[in-house]
Amino acid sequence: MGVNFVGLVPSASFDNKVPECPHGPMLLFEKADDCGSKAGRQFYACAACRDRKQCAFFLWRDERLPAEKVRQWRQRAAGESRAASHRQRYDRARTILSGGGAQYCLTCTALVPASAAAEHRSHPTRPADTESARRPTQLLRPRACNKSSAQYLFSPDTVTVLDGVLGAAGVRRVLCCGTPRLHEHLLSAGQRDSLLLDLDERFEEFWPPETFSVYNMFNHHLISEEGHRAYREFVQRDGGRGLAVFVDPPFGARLEALALTLRTIADECGSQPAVFLVLPYFNEPDVLRNLPGLHMTDFRVEYDNHNKYTSAAGGRKFGSPVRLFASVAPQLVTLPEPTYRLCAPCGRWVHADNRHCDRCRSCTSKDGRPYRHCAPCGRCVKVTWQHCAACDRCALPDHPCAGQDRGVNRAVSAPTQPKRPAGHQPKKKPKRRRK
Ligand SMILES: [Zn+2]
Ligand SMILES: [Zn+2]
Ligand SMILES: [Zn+2]
Ligand SMILES: [Zn+2]
Ligand SMILES: [Zn+2]
Ligand SMILES: [Zn+2]
Structure with a gap:
């Protein structure tokens, strides 16, 4: 039994507005019926937390809440938001840093002035100054506490390549959604302007509302009015020209919700921004279905703190499975030699290991x-597959075969079943490690 995304939908209980939890407007979902024939019951759930233990707000769509319950709901949602404003936190942090001898306390997740060091003596801390505060992703511990906010950071090499890709595409401003490393790099390199939108409120101490806002990409919710103003100014500058939206969603995220967010951003900026997205290669069909303007590039995106998504020792044998998806023309996505090469017939940059197939007229490795x-x-198939005469397609040597075990595989080989044009589709998707 699955759950389908419906959208951002008003509720009668909430004066025909979308109900909100502390994480902003909630998303409407539908429980799919067991046999899939009739529509299942719909419910509102938090857009940021998948686990009800992290955000308990929940409402059936057909449930009519009494006015008193609605009042309590709103009070609870507002009460769980933070006490100090972003501006106050940022200003306080500047004062602490300029005082010298500051530390970042990893237990309290806050900057600590030299005068308060004694109170944090038993906590792990890192020295902090105005210089190190420019690169908070090196100062903070990446979040790993729960599924919805686990944080993975692009490696320095990946960030350099991405900056080059943005430059070649003529991008002058980048809306960084969930990409603090890229944001950090863009601000210090000074070639392109950047605004970071990210769930991680710890960044409020390091970047002012002009360059950072707490944000949830699944309901397009900016937590503060000030952040919302900065966002609008940023995307609408120059009539929206020169803008790119760069998104690093949690893996396994609902792309329907993300597609809705990207359409809203395009509406609000007044022109179609360039879009870049990173996800594993096996999400390609899902990406193309929800975001038909994107294509998958061959660039392998690497993370510093993910032992599988790296080409470093101990990583996956064939490099990171995470790819860059882009809306800009394939020939503009220039990748560094000699790891990558320009394939003339394809007109795009591919990994040096990816061979061009004259018959498919493409570099076929995914x-x-x-x-x-x-x-x-x-068509081209993985080298580990073999052509099976009985199935009339390529498959792993130990596949359940129509030629061997007719009783079990009758459904597959029955003559009434339309034959797939080519190749076994993988039955199971590879495991998604992130979220
Ligand atoms: Zn919530
Ligand atoms: Zn502390
Ligand atoms: Zn090629
Ligand atoms: Zn081929
Ligand atoms: Zn074959
Ligand atoms: Zn077979």
Whole structure:
């Protein structure tokens, strides 16, 4: 039984407004019916937390709340928001840093002035000054506490390549959604302007509302009015020209909700911004279905603190499975040699290991492994697959085969079943490690 995303939908209980939890407007979902025939019951849930233990706000759509309950709900949602404003936190942090001898306390997740060091003696701390405060992702511990906000940071090499890609695409301003490392780099390099939108409120001590706002990309919710003003000014500058939106969503995220957010941003900026998105290669069909303007590039996105999504020792054998998706023309996505090469017939940059297939007229590897062309299938397949005469398609050697075990696989081989044009589709998606 699955759950389907419906959208941002007003509720009768809340004066025909979208109900809000401490994380902003809630999303409407529908529990799919067991047999999938009739529509299931709809409910509102938090857009930021998947786990009800982290955000207990929940409402059935057909449930009519009495006025008193609605009042309590609103009070609770407002009460859980923070005491100090972003501006106050930022100003206080500047004062602490300029005083010298400051520390960042990893237990209290706050900057601590030299005068208060004794109170944090038993806590792990890191020295902090105005210089190190420019790169908070190196000062803070990446969040790992829960599924919805686990934080993975681009490696320095990846950030450099991404900056080059943005430059080649003529981007002057980047709306960084969930990409603090890229934001940090863009601000210090000074070539492009950047505004970071991220769930992590710890950044409020390091960046003012002009360059950072607490934000949830799934309901397009900016937590403060000040942040909202900064966002509007940023996206609408120059009539929206030169703007790119760069998104690093949690893996396994609902792309329907993200697509809705990207359409809203385009509406609000007044022109279609360039869009960049990072997700594993096996999400390609899902990305193309929800965001048809994007194409998958061959760039392998690497993370500093993810042991699988790196080409470093101990990483995945065929490099990171995470790819950059882009809306700009493929030939503009220039990647560094010699790891990548320009494939002239394809007109795009591909990994040096990705071989061009004359018959498919494309560089066919998706997962980083070499592919080979299968003549009977009429397409390229993974080298680990073999053509099976009984199934009339390529598959892993130990696949459940129509030629061996007819009783079990009757449904697959029954003549009434339309034959797939080519190749086994992978039955199971590879495990998503992130969220
Ligand atoms: Zn919530
Ligand atoms: Zn402390
Ligand atoms: Zn090619
Ligand atoms: Zn081929
Ligand atoms: Zn084949
Ligand atoms: Zn077979």
